[in-house]
Amino acid sequence: MKTTHIPPDWAFEFHGHRCPFMPIGYRMGKLALEYLNVEREKDHGFFVFPEIGEGHPQACMADGMQAATGATYGKVLMAKTFYGKLAATFFHPQKSAVRYSLRPEFVDAFGKFEFFAYRKKGVEPSQIPQKLVDEVINWVYEQSDDSMFKIEPRPDFKFVPVKGSFNKDKCSICSEYVFERYLRMKDGKPVCIPCSGYEK
Ligand SMILES: [Zn+2]
Numbered sequence: 001m002k003t004t005h006i007p008p009d010w011a012f013e014f015h016g017h018r019c020p021f022m023p024i025g026y027r028m029g030k031l032a033l034e035y036l037n038v039e040r041e042k043d044h045g046f047f048v049f050p051e052i053g054e055g056h057p058q059a060c061m062a063d064g065m066q067a068a069t070g071a072t073y074g075k076v077l078m079a080k081t082f083y084g085k086l087a088a089t090f091f092h093p094q095k096s097a098v099r100y101s102l103r104p105e106f107v108d109a110f111g112k113f114e115f116f117a118y119r120k121k122g123v124e125p126s127q128i129p130q131k132l133v134d135e136v137i138n139w140v141y142e143q144s145d146d147s148m149f150k151i152e153p154r155p156d157f158k159f160v161p162v163k164g165s166f167n168k169d170k171c172s173i174c175s176e177y178v179f180e181r182y183l184r185m186k187d188g189k190p191v192c193i194p195c196s197g198y199e200k
């Protein structure tokens with residue numbers, strides 16, 4: 001049976017190319033919202049922690065998670081853990097947290113598609129023949145949630161978001177505004193981080 005959690009066209013447009021990982025992240029996000037019984041986030045109340053790192057190809061999943069949940073990187077609702085794992089924890093402070101990971105058996109079967117032979121040769125997804133891209137995407141759509149995902153409730157998961165503040169001051173050197181948590185003091189005057197000469 002085909003999944004109903006298929007990304008809308010705008011999600012592919014946002015992502016930039018057609019690939020199978022963005023839709024997997026999208027589906028993870030949709031399933032996590034259902035599991036936690038919450039709506040797509042409008043404001044600042046839902047968090048996603050993908051365990052993806054850098055320097056490996058599946059980072060595309062994080063764009064799907066953002067599209068599905070509304071927990072965007074820009075709103076600081078998403079932070080990668082850089083564990084280099086195909087998993088993510090979804091957290092709603094008033095509800096709970098749940099971790100979704102890709103089953104190794106699924107990853108193995110998935111990796112046999114010709115799409116990945118091109119990827120391993122360094123061909124970017126937008127340059128891979130459309131037929132091969134659609135083949136692997138459609139196969140993913142036809143796999144059951146159970147065969148793809150391991151689901152682990154994380155009732156003890158803790159995360160305290162940074163408290164928001166509108167307070168700001170001007171840097172005494174470059175005169176640009178700086179939000180207060182990022183102001184540093186130099187010779188008794190407020191400065192921005194680049195002007196301070198300090199590390200963050
Ligand atoms: Zn992609």
Ligand SMILES: [Zn+2]
Pocket residue numbers: 171172173174175176191192193194195
């Ligand atoms: Zn400055």
